[in-house]
Amino acid sequence: MEPNHEEPKLEAFDKILVALENEQIDLFRSEFLELHPYDQASIFDEVTEDRRQQIYTYLSPQEMSEVIEHFDFEDVSPLIIEMNPTYAAHILAEMSTDDAVDIMNNFEKDQVASYLTLMHKEEADEIKDLLHYEEKTAGSIMTTEFVVVNKNMTIREAMVHLRTQAPDAETIYYVFVVDEDKHLVGVISLRDLIISEEDWLVSDIMSDRVVYVSVGEDQEVIAKIMRDYDFLALPVVDFKKHILGIITVDDIMDVMEEEASDDYSKLAAVSDMDRADLTPFDAAKKRLPWLIILLFLGMVTASLIGRFENTLDQVAILAVFIPVIAGMAGNTGTQALAVTVRGIATGDISKEGKLKRLKKETLTGLITGITCGLIITGVVMLWFGHVYLGMIVGFSILCSLIVATIAGSFLPLLMHKMNIDPAVASGPFITTINDIISIIIYFGTATIFMDLLI
Amino acid sequence: MEPNHEEPKLEAFDKILVALENEQIDLFRSEFLELHPYDQASIFDEVTEDRRQQIYTYLSPQEMSEVIEHFDFEDVSPLIIEMNPTYAAHILAEMSTDDAVDIMNNFEKDQVASYLTLMHKEEADEIKDLLHYEEKTAGSIMTTEFVVVNKNMTIREAMVHLRTQAPDAETIYYVFVVDEDKHLVGVISLRDLIISEEDWLVSDIMSDRVVYVSVGEDQEVIAKIMRDYDFLALPVVDFKKHILGIITVDDIMDVMEEEASDDYSKLAAVSDMDRADLTPFDAAKKRLPWLIILLFLGMVTASLIGRFENTLDQVAILAVFIPVIAGMAGNTGTQALAVTVRGIATGDISKEGKLKRLKKETLTGLITGITCGLIITGVVMLWFGHVYLGMIVGFSILCSLIVATIAGSFLPLLMHKMNIDPAVASGPFITTINDIISIIIYFGTATIFMDLLI
Structure with missing residues (x-):
């Protein structure tokens, strides 16, 4: 359901577009300036550059600065660049200092310098002060306009x-x-x-x-x-x-x-700049580095299984359960990872201590491992009719789930300790590690009890 | 780094705990009431029930209500229940109506009724009005105390x-x-x-x-x-x-x-109530439903591979590449899913249209598929020394990545269209679906070109 304030807004949008077309500057200004700056900003999303250039001549830098403040900062840079530089410098000077700094952080050094030269010294100095602060710190998001x-x-x-x-x-x-x-x-x-x-x-x-x-x-x-x-x-x-x-x-x-x-993007191993509005080539460029790393990790898994080729040659049906064992290890690992990353973010975990957290997850892994292990043993026995194979698969799931749960909670705790953002321990990454661990457990067990399987 | 307002706070905490111990009500009140309600609330996290009962007798319902407002709502219910019911009813009446309603939504019907009976009619009526509204709507989070x-x-x-x-x-x-x-x-x-x-x-x-x-x-x-x-x-x-x-x-x-x-929890298939401070048994109980569903989906994958047992018996080395193919399909699917879910949430996608989105993702899948397919073909040829096997694995990766990318973006779009929260299309779920698809592609291709492999 759309919010019900949309309709009068759309009507105003139409009037504004017509006024632009007919070059009625007064009508445009009276309708446009009545809108909330966020709605003003959304008009820019819908018009061509020619229309935008027309709007720049219709609005004072001060009026335009309020529109600009309601854009996403990444989207503003192309607008600033397409403007007359003096007009752009005026806009940057009129904006809240914190927002101007956020925008200028996206520019090259020489661009920043030329805009600063075009401003009054006082405003340029305020912006220069804030440009020093590191991104994502208090200094970079604060404003200096306060009482x-x-x-x-x-x-x-x-x-x-x-x-x-x-x-x-x-x-x-x-x-x-x-x-x-x-x-x-x-x-x-x-x-x-x-x-x-x-x-x-x-x-x-x-x-x-x-x-x-x-x-x-x-x-x-x-x-x-x-x-x-x-x-x-x-x-x-x-x-x-x-x-x-x-x-x-x-x-x-x-x-x-x-x-x-x-955090969400990291769990899925996409860069946070991989937005829905990228071109396919840019999107592929953002995703491929992750995929190629994971591909090579996957080849490690493959060569591991290759070592058990002898076992496989004798009991080909073993291969049937590779995906379910690796998959379950991956799933529990991701669950433990997500709970731990959130717990660190909300501060719940620092309260109760990391060792206690690991103990809890181990016990959780034991409970889920026993439950899933018993179920799959029964299913393999009844569905596939292999008694010993069922027990080996069940035992492997039990061990894999315990290890995967511990790995899923240990990795982010370790990263947090080392002052790395724990969210970087992304889902696919932990999944691939758990693939490897679970396959060693599975084929190891199967090789030991080979006599029972042939 | 901890915020540097922590130190004076800790000092005040110590004074308060000492005052409680010595039953110095005046000292306790003067120190405690100086604190911000959020800090007051955190003291409750650290003391035993006896101390809490003592605090209830030291504070008026009005003072206590401000403390309670700064708790997470799920944590408040046990506190309310351990209080004298009349005192608790007073507190609920004193709170912002919206917060009182959020708390009472966690209670059983008869508990709600008994607290309402203990309040003045006027306040009880205000709360009753808001209790009607569905959770997560404007009605349930609004307050009626406005000017x-x-x-x-x-x-x-x-x-x-x-x-x-x-x-x-x-x-x-x-x-x-x-x-x-x-x-x-x-x-x-x-x-x-x-x-x-x-x-x-x-x-x-x-x-x-x-x-x-x-x-x-x-x-x-x-x-x-x-x-x-x-x-x-x-x-x-x-x-x-x-x-x-x-x-x-x-x-x-x-x-x-x-x-x-x-959204984050759903991507990892954990319930949003699965918090780091649960006991292992409760945590396992929250996670097991997901794991068991995924276990049975995994068994579908297993029985699919089972159908190719003939193929596997003849060329056991095929099994070696099952995890990497399934894993890559899962990873790209999760990436496409995450970008699409975020795109729906931020509104980026409704702007550009769903069909356009699917076309873009298909093209992205094609590019990543070709790249990864070529890399793995090369690696299998050189590392494992199998020319035809390399081509079959590479081709399977190419097809799997395209299909997985489309599935990862199509599923949330479909759910959004059907008015289901797209974030429910969780990572492990899409991963398991892509496991199945990629394995059909892989073994299908291998069975067709069997002559080349033996």
Whole structure:
């Protein structure tokens, strides 16, 4: 079901396209500027470059900057480049500093330099400051447009200050409080400000247990803090607790979406840049590196089975159960992997300790192994009519499931310990490892009990 | 790296635990109530039931309700049940209605009824209203504590109204505007209110293009709207556009986290309730249904290979390449699946059309298939020294990869069309289907060209 606010929007879209066609600049501006910037941005998705060039001449850099802020950052670069450079530089200067930085991080060094030259020095300096910060840290997602008040102000003074700052600030719903030396000492919500008496002091009503993050903090940690504490904004400080910027909840929602896509893509061994709108050639280029690695790992499995060619020659029916044993090992391994990766991400695991986690997974593997082992033994005996083969297949499933469960939980824990993102331990990767382990178990067992099979 | 606001927190934790031990109620209250509710909640994770019972007697239901709101909803039920029922009912009545409803949705019908009886009629009625709404819809996540103003009020009147409502409302940063018949006609931000002249009318400064959702809307769609438009709150209306409630950004962050976990878990075929903190028996119980289904699908693969026993008896070395062919088909299928599921979730795919998507994936499969097919043909010829076998394995990989890529993208598209959540087309499931397809291709080809192999 589509949200029911779509219909009036589509009507407005049509009017705007007609106005463009007839070059009615006033009609275009009145209809276009009524729309929410996100809807304005979606119009750009649907028109040709000629129309876009026309729109650039109809809108001021300031108006255009709001549209640009509602694009995905990867999609913006081609738009910026197709614009007149001076116009583009104006737009970048008008945007929230954090968004401008995100966009410019996609450009080559000389492009960045030329846009910075075309801006006023003040705005260029603000952007330059933020360009230093590493991607995916607090510094790279914070904005420097925030409101601070001094702790010795009265509520009346604070409100006056707030009113003058409101048009430029990214949010005014949290106001951060500093002392004379610009140290962050408290926070006060606009809600508290408007229900307080005008001649009280800011320091009387502020909360002095303010939660903050350091400028190098990882964005995933910040997302967790903002979600857990239900904050709308979070201050970012340097090592001396001077406030450098704030992170707002809208940026954090983008981070959450990005991190979720990221983890999901890694489990499937696709690059997070492998999006549905790529051309087949680009998509193949993104996927092939993974596939070729997995292909060579698969050849290792093949040459392993090759070593048991003698066994196979004598009892060809052994081959029949290779996929089910390898498959089951792969499946349990992926399950254990996913639970562990999520547990690390949500923090559940650090609470209870890693060794305890491994013990739990071993026991889980034992239970699922015994259950699946018994079922398959019965099925092979009844369906295929081989008693001993059934027992060997059942025993192999039991052992494979235990080992695969342990491997699936151990690998991400190890990676986490080594400060590698555990989500990189992708599904297909763990599956291939478990293929190899389970086949050694299966053919090993079968070779030992060969006498029973012939 | 841990966020650097942890240290003062840990100090406070210690003081609180000592105060509990010494039964110093005043010290406990002064330290505990200074903490953010999220930190208060984490103390409950660390103490025994006796200490918790002690805390319940130290805190009023109203104070306790704020702590409870910062728990995961699944973790709250045991706490509520261990409390004195009257105290628990008070807490549920004091909470935001939406959170109370989320908690009570985990209870049995007779438990819900008994808590409702212990509340004041007014609060019980509010909760009863929301309990009707289906899970994961706007109705189930909205709160009924919001502020509306009439469009004919002056800014001064609106601010007075706002100040009186502020303590109870979930947010006051967006104020929704209604006409005489309580229809939603506009929205106004607190930012606009405080920078406007006091004798202007609300209708003069409100935005009348207000985005809203209907009460039955899916929570995932709502999360996308709030993220795209950067809203802090979104109004929920009935079919006559009367405002029923609002959804705030903090609830949406929880929804995003839940949906992300959900999709991730489904790709790995684990239930989303399979969390790292379950006992091994419960974890096994959650995973076994999937494993047993996959086990029987695996037996289908086995019996398929069984049909080729003749072929296998003559050329046992064919068995060696079963895992690599099946594995590669599984891997490409999972990649195509993940890209398609994400594409549906982000809306990229509805834009470009499903047929176009399938064509693209087919071409991607062709490119990856040719590449991997050529590589493996070369490897088998050189490494294993079998020319014709190499060609048969290479050809099988080529065909399997094309079919697997199409299957991986077709299945979620089909499910989406049938209104089934496409994420249910889990990784192991598509992998097993692709196992079967690839093995038919491999043994079919090998049987046809048998003469070349012997």
